[in-house]
Amino acid sequence: xxxxxxxxxxxxxxxxxxxxxxxxxxxxxxxxxxxxxxxxxxxxxxxxxxxxxxxxxxxxxxxxxxxxxxxxxxxxxxxxxxxxxxxxxxxxxxxxxxxxxxxxxxxxxxxxxxxxxxxxxxxxxxxxxxxxxxxxxxxxxxxxxxxxxxxxxxxxxxxxxxxxxxxxxxxxxxxxxxxxxxxxxxxxxxxxxxxxxxxxxxxxxxxxxxxxxxxxxxxxxxxxxxxxxxxxxxxxxxxxxxxxxxxxxxxxxxxxxxxxxxxxxxxxxxxxxxxxxxxxxxxxxxxxxxxxxxxxxxxxxxxxxxxxxxxxxxxxxxxxxxxxxxxxxxxx
Amino acid sequence: xxxxxxxxxxxxxxxxxxxxxxxxxxxxxxxxxxxxxxxxxxxxxxxxxxxxxxxxxxxxxxxxxxxxxxxxxxxxxxxxxxxxxxxxxxxxxxxxxxxxxxxxxxxxxxxxxxxxxxxxxxxxxxxxxxxxxxxxxxxxxxxx
Amino acid sequence: xxxxxxxxxxxxxxxxxxxxxxxxxxxxxxxxxxxxxxxxxxxxxxxxxxxxxxxxxxxxxxxxxxxxxxxxxxxxxxxxxxxxxxxxxxxxxxxxxxxxxxxxxxxxxxxxxxxxxxxxxxxxxxxxxxxxxxxxxxxxxxxxxxxxxxxxxxxxxxxxxxxxxxxxxxxxxxxxxxxxxxxxxxxxxxxxxxxxxxxxxxxxxxxxxxxxxxxxxxxxxxxxxxxxxxxxxxxxxxxxxxxxxxxxxxxxxxxxxxxxxxxxxxxxxxxxxxxxxxxxxxxxxxxxxxxxxxxxxxxxxxxxxxxxxxxxxxxxxxxxxxxxxxxxxxxxxxxxxxx
Numbered sequence: 158x159x160x161x162x163x164x165x166x167x168x169x170x171x172x173x174x175x176x177x178x179x180x181x182x183x184x185x186x187x188x189x190x191x192x193x194x195x196x197x198x199x200x201x202x203x204x205x206x207x208x209x210x211x212x213x214x215x216x217x218x219x220x221x222x223x224x225x226x227x228x229x230x231x232x233x234x235x236x237x238x239x240x241x242x243x244x245x246x247x248x249x250x251x252x253x254x255x256x257x258x259x260x261x262x263x264x265x266x267x268x269x270x271x272x273x274x275x276x277x278x279x280x281x282x283x284x285x286x287x288x289x290x291x292x293x294x295x296x297x298x299x300x301x302x303x304x305x306x307x308x309x310x311x312x313x314x315x316x317x318x319x320x321x322x323x324x325x326x327x328x329x330x331x332x333x334x335x336x337x338x339x340x341x342x343x344x345x346x347x348x349x350x351x352x353x354x355x356x357x358x359x360x361x362x363x364x365x366x367x368x369x370x371x372x373x374x375x376x377x378x379x380x381x382x383x384x385x386x387x388x389x390x391x392x393x394x395x396x397x398x399x400x401x402x403x404x405x406x407x408x409x410x411x412x413x414x415x416x417x418x419x420x421x422x423x424x425x426x427x428x429x430x431x432x433x434x435x436x437x438x439x440x441x442x443x444x445x446x447x448x449x450x451x452x453x454x455x456x457x458x459x460x461x462x463x464x465x466x467x468x469x470x471x472x473x474x475x476x477x478x479x480x481x482x483x484x485x486x487x488x489x
Numbered sequence: 490x491x492x493x494x495x496x497x498x499x500x501x502x503x504x505x506x507x508x509x510x511x512x513x514x515x516x517x518x519x520x521x522x523x524x525x526x527x528x529x530x531x532x533x534x535x536x537x538x539x540x541x542x543x544x545x546x547x548x549x550x551x552x553x554x555x556x557x558x559x560x561x562x563x564x565x566x567x568x569x570x571x572x573x574x575x576x577x578x579x580x581x582x583x584x585x586x587x588x589x590x591x592x593x594x595x596x597x598x599x600x601x602x603x604x605x606x607x608x609x610x611x612x613x614x615x616x617x618x619x620x621x622x623x624x625x626x627x628x629x630x631x632x633x
Numbered sequence: 634x635x636x637x638x639x640x641x642x643x644x645x646x647x648x649x650x651x652x653x654x655x656x657x658x659x660x661x662x663x664x665x666x667x668x669x670x671x672x673x674x675x676x677x678x679x680x681x682x683x684x685x686x687x688x689x690x691x692x693x694x695x696x697x698x699x700x701x702x703x704x705x706x707x708x709x710x711x712x713x714x715x716x717x718x719x720x721x722x723x724x725x726x727x728x729x730x731x732x733x734x735x736x737x738x739x740x741x742x743x744x745x746x747x748x749x750x751x752x753x754x755x756x757x758x759x760x761x762x763x764x765x766x767x768x769x770x771x772x773x774x775x776x777x778x779x780x781x782x783x784x785x786x787x788x789x790x791x792x793x794x795x796x797x798x799x800x801x802x803x804x805x806x807x808x809x810x811x812x813x814x815x816x817x818x819x820x821x822x823x824x825x826x827x828x829x830x831x832x833x834x835x836x837x838x839x840x841x842x843x844x845x846x847x848x849x850x851x852x853x854x855x856x857x858x859x860x861x862x863x864x865x866x867x868x869x870x871x872x873x874x875x876x877x878x879x880x881x882x883x884x885x886x887x888x889x890x891x892x893x894x895x896x897x898x899x900x901x902x903x904x905x906x907x908x909x910x911x912x913x914x915x916x917x918x919x920x921x922x923x924x925x926x927x928x929x930x931x932x933x934x935x936x937x938x939x940x941x942x943x944x945x946x947x948x949x950x951x952x953x954x955x956x957x958x959x960x961x962x963x964x965x966x967x968x969x970x971x972x
Contacts, residue, residue: 189838189967190768193959196867217958222867273954282681282767285838299836300765350585359587359625364662370685370694372903374871378957388540390908396540397908399885400900402695405628409543412582416539419578431957433684433873435663441582448581453574468578471570473560478576478595482584548892631891 158289158309160266161332163211166237169263169332170209171202173235179261180232183222185215191287192273196222198230211237212289213271213309218427220245221380227259234260239267240336241320243327244423244459245380250327251462252421254383264325266333268309269317274435276312280305316426316439319343326460343424344447347440351485366407368434371400375428375438381418381458388413415441420449420466423459452476497551497617499526501610502541504534506564507599508556514603522610526554533557534595535568539579542593546626549633552592552617556609559597569597588625591616634823635797635808635815642795645814646671646723652810653757654720656690658683668722677724681767686879686951687729690722691752692736694876694901698748698886701895714748717755721807725760727782728772728949732879733758734783735947738940739882748899757803760784764830769950771839771963777947780830789823796823839948839963846970849938855930860968865925867958872903874952874961875928880945883909904928929965 170182182205186197192214199205220242226234238246243264250257271294277284280296288295288304294312295304321343323336350358373389376382388394389410401407415422415438424446428438449456453467453475476483503509509530515522531537534557545553555576557569576595584590596609637645649655650671658678661667666680668687700711733753740749760782763770772779781787785804789796797815799805808815834840847855875881885902888895902909904927910917918924936945952961 188959189953189963193953193961195959195964197863198866282765283837284768285836299768299833299838355584355587355589357587358585362586368661368663368667370876372871372873372876373906374869374873374957377869377871386907390906392908392911395890396544398900399887399902399906400695402889402898402900403629405547405626408586408626409540409547412543412579412586413540416579416582431871431873433877433955435665441585444582444585445578448578452577468574469571471567471574473570475570475573476577478573478580478593481577481581482590630889630896631893633893 158291159211159213159268161211162290163209165332166211166265167205167209170199170205170235173261174200174202174205178233179235181230182209182235183219183226184209184237185211185217190284191289192271192276192284198226198234211265213268213294214273214287214289215239216270216314216430218242218245218378218380218425220249221378221383223255223260224249224383227255230259232259235263236260237263237265238325238328239265240323240325241267241316241423241425243325244322244457245425246327246459247462248421248423248459249380249383251459251464252383262328262330264328264331264333264335266336267317267323269313269320271309271312272314272430275314276307279307279312314426314430315437316424316429321424321457327462344443346437347443347447350440350444362408363404365436366411367404368436369401369407369411370434371398371407371410372433374431374433375436376414378427378431379414379418379422380425380427381421381423382414411438411441414438415445418442419445420456420468421458422446423457448481452481495618495621497525497614497622498549499523499552499554499610499614499617500545500550501526501528502531502534502537502553502555503528503598504536504557504564504569505530505532507558507562507597508534508606510600511556511598511602511606514600515607516603518603520603520607522607523614525614526610533563533565533568534572535563535565535575537572539575542579543626546592546623547628548631549623549627551620551623552594552613554594554596554609554613556596556598556606559599562599583626586625589620591620592623592626634818634820635812636794636818637797637811637815638794639790640793641814642677645811646675647673648814649721649811652719654718655723656720657723671723681763681765682726682729682949682951684877684951684955686732686877686949687722687725688732688736688879688882690720690756691733691749692740692882692884692901695898696748696900697896697898699897701897703894714751717751719755719757721757721759723759723761725758725782725784726763726949727760727777727779728770728947729879730758730760730782730784731772731775731777731947732949735880735936735940735943735945736882738943757786757807758784759786759788759807761788761790762826762830764790764826764833766830766834766837767950767954768838769953770837770948771842771950772948773834773837773840774842774844774948775944775946779834780827789826791822791826794822796820798823842963842966843970844933844944844946844966847933847937847944847966848942849934851934852930852938855934855969856926858969861922861926864960864965864968865922867960868905868921868925869957870905870907870921870924871957872901872905873955873957875903875905876901877951877955879949879951880932880947881928904931929962932962933966 666678740746763779
């Protein structure tokens with residue numbers, strides 16, 4: 158259950174629309190089932206009251222939509238931002254990707270988002286309704302007479318289990334507390350891989366990346382990937398490979414994707430959420446974040462507007478590329 | 490039956506101002522370096538984006554070495570500092586994916602260091618030769 | 634109709650695999666079902682369906698078409714086709730079986746795609762009836778009965794047994810092959826299961842979805858509908874829906890420069906991409922709205938127009954569960970179909 162209710166958000170949006178602060182509202186709209194939620198733009202009270210939803214399945218990070226929507230919309234856009242979304246919001250502002258003046262950001266607290274796959278692993282397929290408003294999540298399937306009561310904490314998405322911060326770093330208005338940065342265990346999985354031998358790591362990634370179908374969802378959902386034309390879409394780049402023809406192309410795509418957002422990635426976890434093949438893409442991003450923290454000092458992309466990311470910065474006494482392995486396992 | 494000796498293909502990206510001139514000097518001084526090393530001249534080591542390195546491997550390189558001016562000596566003031574950070578991160582990522590860390594290297598070679606150029610290339614070629622063929626970042630389509 | 638015990642299935646798979654390659658859904662390392670070649674110890678997945686559709690078997694994501702080798706001023710063209718071997722795909726669901734018919738109409742009409750045709754000819758499809766459909770299933774909308782799947786051989790799985798029935802000469806041959814491991818039986822158990830499944834199908838949330846509003850000849854009716862803007866506004870332009878779809882059949886033919894020659898290959902393409910059908914003048918569909926519209930108009934209007942009213946969607950529900958922003962054909966049909 159989320160701390161701020163759907164009704165409170167609708168009322169807030171309606172009042173901001175009514176007093177002319179904003180001209181449209183970027184929000185979540187319900188789908189066929191209670192978990193298939195689509196981002197949508199609302200412009201009037203009736204549609205807000207009818208379609209706006211806020212529940213444990215509103216995972217989509219809205220920050221990226223602002224790039225396109227602020228160009229199109231007349232007037233200000235109201236956007237509700239979860240703490241992790243605010244980091245992406247700041248990062249996009251740092252890169253001048255949208256006009257801050259055209260956005261009215263309302264920070265909302267987040268208790269973590271649910272992963273529908275985890276819900277299905279407990280309750281099975283055939284879900285006819287999910288009620289997230291109680292202490293527990295009530296999942297009704299067509300195969301059972303009574304709803305299954307699920308602990309929301311047991312179906313949290315990976316990125317929410319390892320939530321790095323419940324602090325809102327950008328907002329015009331807050332609903333609830335500002336929140337705090339959390340001491341998370343998000344690098345544990347990366348450390349586990351680092352402790353493996355190169356052969357084990359190679360096998361691990363070969364296996365994970367072999368599932369890639371190059372749908373580009375990881376890239377297209379990523380709030381840090383905002384190039385107008387991606388190198389992988391540019392026929393003149395020589396790497397415009399529409400499909401992963403072999404394991405080299407799988408690796409190339411994912412190394413370059415992760416590298417290009419290194420230092421700019423806020424670790425929002427959208428890449429892993431949207432991957433239809435469940436590839437743990439966030440591990441590549443976190444590896445870069447962990448390395449940069451260790452080599453160049455702690456840095457959190459999006460924590461403040463205008464900060465200089467490690468890869469567009471330097472000091473004269475940085476370690477040498479060969480020294481990056483010093484002090485690590487001597488397995489190679 | 491004779492086993493064919495493995496000859497690695499090595500791509501060396503050399504910055505125009507220092508390392509390429511260093512290679513020139515090596516030649517002028519009649520210093521040898523392995524014939525497997527193919528030099529690609531770039532305006533600055535900073536010009537080399539990670540894609541260049543991956544694509545060199547794709548097209549059959551067994552090792553990739555990047556040479557630039559010594560830190561502090563960059564013709565463009567700071568290019569090689571950026572290179573240093575980028576390559577540190579890239580190499581660490583390649584290692585994270587299980588790709589041999591010895592296949593990639595960054596060396597700073599000035600225009601006066603013909604001998605160093607020759608020594609670095611000889612050493613790198615020997616290292617790569619010992620590793621054998623690049624199997625983990627190969628593109629089978631590009632094999633002859 | 635023939636049957637075998639589920640316990641005897643491994644022996645049966647081994648028997649089949651001895652004469653031709655057998656592919657079946659198994660649980661992959663991420664816990665999701667994926668088609669794999671059978672090998673000793675591979676277990677048939679309990680999952681309803683695979684994330685990737687089985688269209689790969691006949692229309693792989695990438696395949697080489699030919700190679701060019703240059704020597705001096707001459708170009709040698711190398712035919713890279715291998716003689717296809719017989720294979721069996723086991724465990725295909727009713728929706729996916731239907732998708733092959735939709736692909737056939739594209740690839741087997743003149744000019745016949747010889748790559749596709751060869752694999753189609755060598756493949757035997759063994760389908761399995763569904764008993765526990767998901768909320769995302771809507772095959773009934775397109776007249777598919779999940780309890781009576783088509784294919785060369787149809788199977789029904791009960792608690793303890795698997796029932797087999799041949800529908801085509803290829804299927805007869807397959808049943809001949811497994812005859813020593815199966816026994817003749819009646820169809821009472823199958824009928825009972827079909828009735829049960831039919832009752833479940835009625836309870837599905839999308840059971841009432843109808844496609845009647847769409848079909849050939851309705852381009853003018855739907856093309857300029859204002860709803861397209863709203864429907865497509867959240868679309869990220871990724872290719873997930875098209876790549877998990879069993880009926881999406883668009884592809885691109887590209888040349889790959891290997892450094893010592895050229896490989897001409899074909900790979901899946903997606904109408905959701907900005908560089909789709911890019912020509913000298915650029916892209917014919919400039920905005921995501923137009924690309925989005927193209928995909929659904931193709932499935933619901935253009936394809937039926939050219940194919941006797943057959944829709945190019947089988948209601949497998951993959952796009953419903955995999956779209957990053959949960960926009961899908963059901964939402965489009967409901968919005969435009971006037972529900």
